[in-house]
Amino acid sequence: MIKALFLNCSLKSSEETSNTQSLMNEVITHFEKEGVKSETIRIADYHVKFGISEDEGEGDEWPIIFEKIKTADILVIGTPLWIGEKSSVATMVMERIYGASSLTNEKGQCIYYNKVAGTVVTGNEDGAKHAARSILYGLTHSGFNIPPNVDTYWVGEAGPGDSYIDAEGHRNEFTMQQAKTTAYNLLHFSRMLKENPIPAEGNLIEN
Amino acid sequence: MIKALFLNCSLKSSEETSNTQSLMNEVITHFEKEGVKSETIRIADYHVKFGISEDEGEGDEWPIIFEKIKTADILVIGTPLWIGEKSSVATMVMERIYGASSLTNEKGQCIYYNKVAGTVVTGNEDGAKHAARSILYGLTHSGFNIPPNVDTYWVGEAGPGDSYIDAEGHRNEFTMQQAKTTAYNLLHFSRMLKENPIPAEGNLIEN
Amino acid sequence: MIKALFLNCSLKSSEETSNTQSLMNEVITHFEKEGVKSETIRIADYHVKFGISEDEGEGDEWPIIFEKIKTADILVIGTPLWIGEKSSVATMVMERIYGASSLTNEKGQCIYYNKVAGTVVTGNEDGAKHAARSILYGLTHSGFNIPPNVDTYWVGEAGPGDSYIDAEGHRNEFTMQQAKTTAYNLLHFSRMLKENPIPAEGNLIEN
């Protein structure tokens, strides 16, 4: 069974409604139809310490999340937008993910090899591609595969205004098609890589 | 008299309508009220060569534009968005501007000192802040002063859709206020720097 | 007296050596010669909560820092680089700064008006301009003035390697000249704005 892990990098804990979660759920719905098992973690519910090691010591709950990343086949980073950029929580998560990119699997490749990744971004206006660019690059640079068209986003017109839920962003056909494509391309590549793992040639990490 | 130069970096020449020009005109209208003399150049009407020198030789029309930059007090770079980024024409213009940033004024400072700069960005969706970030940074890094809030932009909701003119972006209060603030802050700082040029201390270029 | 506030956005608290601090100190040394009073805050020493309000409630120490920003004339954001980007701590700080940008001064302008800002970036390799671009844009978008050439950085050659201190980055003439220009241009503009505050025309916030 293919397992997908969604990391919701809202600045808010799960006591509050998350627009990003609402759009991530569209991707999850497609996964459900295909038998992919999805799990979502709201990062702000955990005490994640700043740093780049696998475990920043006493009280750091990143290791709980990192264990889930290690067993996931598909990783989706969701983020809101502030000043047209991914959130500080997303930045912290990317640092922690990157920090473990020198760990290796049993073949001597980066531990993230054969995993695929995508992103979901929401904001009331502008910045989605900038955030997606940052997240997808950080993930491919850390060892994940990025299938085509796995950036799902919704933003409204320039200026203050409603966010995804209140603006009824689920009526946006473009965004809904993106959510579908994101789900299916992540799934297609994950299946492909399960059957055909990346050969251990030219890509070993020598520590 | 304060002189403002607007460089419209549309991919299209002036035979075609430019959404970016339409929004730039809002800034120009404010300038007219205040007696600022504005001139607009549609870069695609000229044969500008790729390069970073002041004159790329036979047939290069950049020197015509560069002369206007040298005598302008205010520079505004306008760009459309493609893949959520400033246009290739804008990128070419930034390279040419940067290429001359080692030239000095009579005090030995960068020739762009005491000039102020801003930006105007339009797209049918997403990317305005990314483009503004790139343009304003490139300009401050090249020697221009960036007053607060001189990034004017309009983008629509995520996905395909009308651009500024057809979407009646001029009805967007946020964007209209930005255009006003951009005009006035460029003007305020330009006046201030005309009366109080940047002292030649700690900022000389030693070639 | 002109007051400068340096926010060091290292992931580490002040128990550990900070390369970014070392380069920030070069700017501070120039300020000392000119009678500018500098204060540095290591953000990781404080418990700053994620959010965009001025006060995120119980235990949030951002208000302590925000009070210092309000009384500073010059703000310098220092950051290390991870995956070629500013740190998560810097991102968190930018969100908090932006979150208060709708507050107004006695004239009805953004409270950051008449303040000037710059940045200091260090990393063992690549990413300085990307981080500076993000920080300077976020600050001008939030209401700060950005004088020319106030981005000081040091990075080494591509790949793993020593950071600023061990690599003896202080021997890099380019970086040292940048530190000097950053200090002097921040100072020149701060003095100018103290004597000639931005006129309250065209730039009022209507809440």
Next chain:
Amino acid sequence: MIKALFLNCSLKSSEETSNTQSLMNEVITHFEKEGVKSETIRIADYHVKFGISEDEGEGDEWPIIFEKIKTADILVIGTPLWIGEKSSVATMVMERIYGASSLTNEKGQCIYYNKVAGTVVTGNEDGAKHAARSILYGLTHSGFNIPPNVDTYWVGEAGPGDSYIDAEGHRNEFTMQQAKTTAYNLLHFSRMLKENPIPAEGNLIEN
């Protein structure tokens, strides 16, 4: 046989030496060992018009290049750095590539499906990850697959200095390993996608 197309987006035509080409050649050397057929195009040798259509009309030589992209299995975009960003030539190429992303293959998917892409970046200092971020995102957003770790770059220490060739960047072990990984991961994924094309489910373009 697998075919790789390298687009060198130097600002200079092939009459002048290209540092970017020199690093691209490292990737090509690995391809040669594996029987991949590589072809390089120096974009500045062609008259490519600004625009986003497949053919911008009289005198536009983009269609010559676009034909090669259509038959290539692997695409590598190479760019130098200016102001820490990809070149204007690279930006122009990305616009032209994106402009054709609504064309479909015989299954109704984007024509770039089953193609893989990577990037090679050189500069005398800083900006490689920013350029790679932009290029790889633009390519995945346009329909290419991005295998892990296909961003090869070399930059020197902060400030003016030698570029890749004069600085003997080929002695940089990190960069040489990146070139190898880039070559092999592009090859592994290209082989995988030739044998297992992306299923036409959830990712069709409806024009």
